[in-house]
Amino acid sequence: MNAVVKAAREQTLCPVCGDRFKEPKTLSCVHSFCKKCIADHIVKTTKNQSDPSAFNCPVCRKETPKPDNGPTLTWADHLQTNDALTSILEAFESGTNLRTCPHHSDKEIEFYCEDHSLSLCSWCATIAHKKCEGVVPIEEAAERRRIDSGRLANVLMEQSSHTENILNDRRSQLESLDRTEDDIKARLTNLRKKTMEALDALENKVINELMLKKNKETEVLRLEVETCEDILKDTRECLESFQESVQNEQPIDFVTSYLKQFEMFQNRQIALLNFSKNLKSVKVIFITDRSVDQILKQIKSLGTLSVEKTPSRYALPYAKSYTESRQSVLQTPRSISLLHRGSTSYRPMSRASIVKDSQSIPSYTSRPISFRHRAISTYSKASSVEPFRNKQESQNTSPTPRSGRFDGNKTTRDLTQSRPSADIMAKNGKLIQAKLRSTFDASTPDQNECSIEGATVLASGHVVLADSYHSSLKLFDQKYSYIGCIKFSTAPGDVTAFQDDEVIVCLPDTKQLKHEKLKNNKLIPGESLAVGDRCTSASYNNGILATCSGSTVHVFKREEGRWIRILLQKLDVDNLMYIAVDKEGERIVVTKNGYPNRPVLCLNKNGQKIWSFTHEEIRLPRGIAFFGDQILVVSWDQQRILQLNKEGKLVGAVVKDGIQWPWKLCISPLNDKLFVTQCYYRLSLKEKNTIKVFSLK
Structure with a gap:
């Protein structure tokens, strides 16, 4: 066959x-x-x-x-x-x-590699995948997935229902757009009608005035025409009579006639002279009113058109993330834990690669803002790449663990797991003392799972959290009790305090920074700053606002109530994470992924590099903040918060216990409290939603 x-x-x-x-x-x-x-x-x-x-x-x-x-x-x-x-x-x-192997056309599919999510023939299973631990008969792989088919069917039904709701909502939006178009056209027609009526009234007024002036001047001109006609007629008659007297009359009669004609000529000449002195050239002049010209110049359009987008009632976090229960439905536990070693990628909420506990390799271009599950197709083009090339690419794109070359038969170190590390002794300065004082829950009854990517504290003691999972900005009082939230149409990034009662939040998808003002225990939308870049982190101090995208640092200065860009610094990287400005507004620090690359970089506000820092204890940095002239930075993979001095030297670990997978940190305006968020898909739901509060001294 x-x-x-x-x-x-x-x-x-x-x-x-x-x-x-x-x-x-x-x-x-x-x-x-x-x-x-x-x-x-x-x-x-x-x-x-x-x-x-x-x-x-x-x-x-x-x-x-x-x-x-x-x-x-x-x-x-x-x-x-x-x-x-x-x-x-x-x-x-x-x-x-x-039914046939994509690499060996004469071999049928008989096995399945859970490590790489690939269907294999007997040759692939015994040669290319001989070191893989998850090679099982294709029937067994199918049976594993049949066990969870009921739960998958429920999820698909839920997905279908949700999609139908969204479809109906989108169709209603189309109808609403048509109605809006008709309404705007009707308003324009009405505006045109009113404008034409006003112009017609003004035009009629000018025309009536024109007719009056014309009639008045016409009467004068007609009298002058009649006078001229009379003089002309009298002159012609005298001329004919004089010519006849020259030829026919006797001398004495001619002399008498001549004297009479000469006298009449002089009388007409005097009358004509007097008439000519008062002759005027007449024309009616129309000068457009200056205000009309100014109005026409000022009118650039009949109005402005804008698209207002508010969160739909179906703007749920469904498309951004899956809970752990849904992850377990769509993948078997083993295929999830080993998926990174294959040809299909999978990103959890923290964007660290999901790998087996003893053989995981981290991902270095990560933010938790846009987690999406990618469906796995064994026969897709992505999974038809040759197994040997997959393995080579995996080794080339991941950092080499300190334990040595990757070997399928040896245990390698997992950089996404907290590994034993010698205590960092305090040096290069006095170590800040931090002690866990309290915790509070960032979730709400209708938002039971959070992904807190930004956090800041106002002068009043209110805490503001940016939840990218629910596309919302949450407000908590001084006792950390939930007050309310404001929702966006897109997932927010970081948030920073601005003045005493205002915050600035990053909206990467719209390439804007948005002001939100605290008033009567509510967040009120304020002005927007168009950055023109997908900025995910921002920090403000002493009139200087710094923000960063994956590869660019933008710096703005506040002058006369508006933002003036003073720096656009493009760095030769594509993985910037968080940014912070010191209290003088002179120094800027930014974190970036990827050991052994310099994970912390310090610049002045003009974009000149001051120092850079690297250390094996900080391979995957996240949040960063100034504490006086000292710098606190999150080491996500080591689950610690480290302290650097102003020269960029490591002082020690400020927090070593009491946190799990820390992500964003912020310091209160009085420099007495440290707030830390946590983020990783392996965390329990309770820990994901928990904000840790440390006292500082």
Whole structure:
């Protein structure tokens, strides 16, 4: 059977490109080729012919008459499609491919590697995956997944119901947009009507005034015309009479007539002279009112259009994250714990790689803001990469553990697990004393799982937390009792205190920083600052606001009630995490992932590097803050909070116990309390939601 399948598979390969046929076309010689391959061949072989009438088969060289009178570029469209070959291709895609090894076409799938989430033949299982611990018969792998099929079905039904609700909501939004469009058009029509009515009234007023002035001047001009006509008529009559007297009258009569005509001439001349002195050229001038011109210049548009987006009632954290129960439904425990070593990636809430306890390798480009589960398809392109290359890429992209080269038969150190470490002795300065005083719960009855990515404390003692899981900013009073929250349409990042009663929160998806003011125990939305970058962390002190994206540091200065950008510093990295500004607003520190790269960098507000710090105790840094001239930084993988002095030297561990997977830290305005959030998918729900409060001295 395998030989038959192999022979059939060979018949599905194009002789030109060597790959499986795509839209197979048949020539008169019965040879078949991909549509694109034969089209390229036709164009290439006939390009030097002025009027080609045929082309040669790439295999047997037999001529095939042109199938159409159009250009050679379209001949392939008119060639006969090989329907039989198309049916064979469809059969392979729907059936045969699912049962044969993608690397050994003559071998059937018999095993499944839980370590890499790959289906294997006997050769792959005994050669490429011989060191894997999770190779089981395909039937056993299927049985494991059938056990959880009921729970998966429930989750799918829940997903279907939720999707239907969202679909109905989106359709109603479409209808709402249509209604809004009609309403705006009606308002514009009404505005146009009112404007035209006002213009018509003003126009009629000017026209009426014009008619009055015209009539008045017309009467004067008509009198002048009549006077001129009378003078002209009298002059012409005198001229005719005088000409007759010159020729016919007797001398004495002519002299008398001459004197009479001369006297009449002088009288007319005096009248004409007096008339001409008062002649005026008349025209009506219209000057547009200056205010009208100014108004027309000032009017740039009839109004402004903006899109207002408020959180939908279905804006749940469903698309951002799965709870641990859903994770267990979609993956078997073993496939989750070993998935990172395969070709399919999976990111937990803290973005550390999920790996086996004794053989885990951390991920170095992580924030918890956008956790998404990625469905695993054994036969997808991502999982069809050669096993040897997968293993090599995994070694190349991960840091080498200190215990030596990766070996499937040896136990390697897990950097995402808290490992034994010698106590760091206080040096390079006096060690800050921190003692756990209290804890409080960041969850609410309707938000039972949180991912606190930002935290800050106002001068009043109110605590503000940024929950990326629920896209909300939560407010707690001085006794850490929940007051309320404000929701966003997108997940927030970090949050920092601004002045005494105001905070600034990062909204990476909108590339903005948003002011929220505390008033009457409520957070009131304020101004927005467009950064133009997906900034995830921010810090404010002494008039200086610093914020960072994955690779860029932005610094703003407050002047006359508005923000002025004074620095845009692009760093040669893509994994910046958190940022902090000292109390003078002169120094900026920023954390970044990836030991042995320098995980802490100190700059001045002009972007000049002051110092950088690295140490094996801080491979995966997270939150950072100034305590006076000292610096506190979270070592997430070591589950500690370390202290650096102002020169960037390690002083010691301020907090070694009482925290699990610390993420963000902030210090109260009086420098007497330290607040620490925790984040990791392995934490219990209670610990995830717990904020630890330490006293400092």
